[in-house]
Structure formats: structure tokens, C-alpha cells
Amino acid sequence: GQNIDQPTEMTATEGAIVQINCTYQTSGFNGLFWYQQHAGEAPTFLSYNVLDGLEEKGRFSSFLSRSKGYSYLLLKELQMKDSASYLCAVTPGGSYIPTFGRGTSLIVHP
């Protein structure tokens, strides 16, 4: 089976940097996604990693280490609107359908 772990909740201050970790154990590996989901809204795509290393996209970056089964999402210059749930999803080998973690609820306070 697939196992994806991420913290349930994190808090951070506006303007700061926060790192949300995700560890996974899957049968093979076909890529890892990060999604953002505001309360009552649809999850929206943030990033996709399939090779080791850091992918930077504006204030958001995502890192992957396949050998460690580990990823993180880095959010810089936090804004109040970044308060949301962040979902880590891993696509196992032989499949193109990701398995989702429980999500990390990020609360940004002034």
C-alpha cells in the first residue's frame, strides 16, 4: 500500500518562511504533487517533482529526494492569503493516479 505523512497543522507569521514536509512510502514512484486548498474551495495545482532537487516558482518552492522518500514545500514572504491546506500527493510506480496525504493546515497570523 501507499503511505504519505505530513503534519496536520502549522502556524507561521506573515512575512516569514515556512517549510511543510511530506514523507512517503510507495510501490515505485512516478512523481509528487503539491496542491493548495482554501477552505470550501477546490484544490489547485502548485508543483510537480519527478527528479531530485528544488523547483522554484515565485514565492513557492518544492524539493524532492527520491532516495529518502521526502519532499518539502517552501513558502517565502508569507501572506495572509496563504492560510490554506497543503496537500502532498504521490503517484506510485505503474500508475498515473496520485495518492493524497491528509493535508497540512497552515495558519498565517499577523
Place this chain on the structure above:
Amino acid sequence: ETGVTQTPRHLVMGMTNKKSLKCEQHLGHNAMYWYKQSAKKPLELMFVYNFKEQTENNSVPSRFSPECPNSSHLFLHLHTLQPEDSALYLCASSPKTGSKQDSHVRANTQYFGPGTRLTVL
């Protein structure tokens, strides 16, 4: 604006009712999905349709019945539901799925609709 719409946005039904959820995608995608999202739980995959053919049924009870008349529309028919079926039901689409020849990084990126908040009394 995600390109994936769902109706209704909210639904309250009794255990003996029959209702349907509708999803429509305007992105030209070939794969569509139904997910269930309950509080404190991961997104649970329910059904997958690829080019209108059902390719996944994740041990979903028969009181949930999907229908995919074409690549743009997906329905979830509900009947004799239980209170524990109360959840947010999300529809998603992706360009394609199952293609081992396609190495484009966004080939299986899913685009979600806003969901239907279902309450079963």
C-alpha cells in the same frame, strides 16, 4: 476559474432520496475522477474514467453509481445513502492517464472542481 464546474454546490438529502451530482470540464481533458473528502482524512479516490471508460472503482459501495456519457461530463448518482456518506465530493479532470509513452510533466496533473458539500440526514 478552474475550468471544472460542479453542481449542486450544496446538497442535503434523506437516506431514502435519490439525487445526482454533476461535473463538467471545459479543458478538453480525457480523464475524469470522483473523490470523497471527509474531515481529517485524505482525499479518497472513488472512480476514474479514461476516454469515457471506467478504469478504477476503488471498492465503492453500490449506493454510489457513476456515469460518464462523454469526456466532458461526469455524474455521480446517489441512492439510499448513509449519514457517514456526508462529505465533500470533488470532481477532477486530467489531460490523460495511463499513457506510459507520455513523459510530459503535466500529463496527469489533476484540475479540481469546487466540490459538492453533501449532508445525509
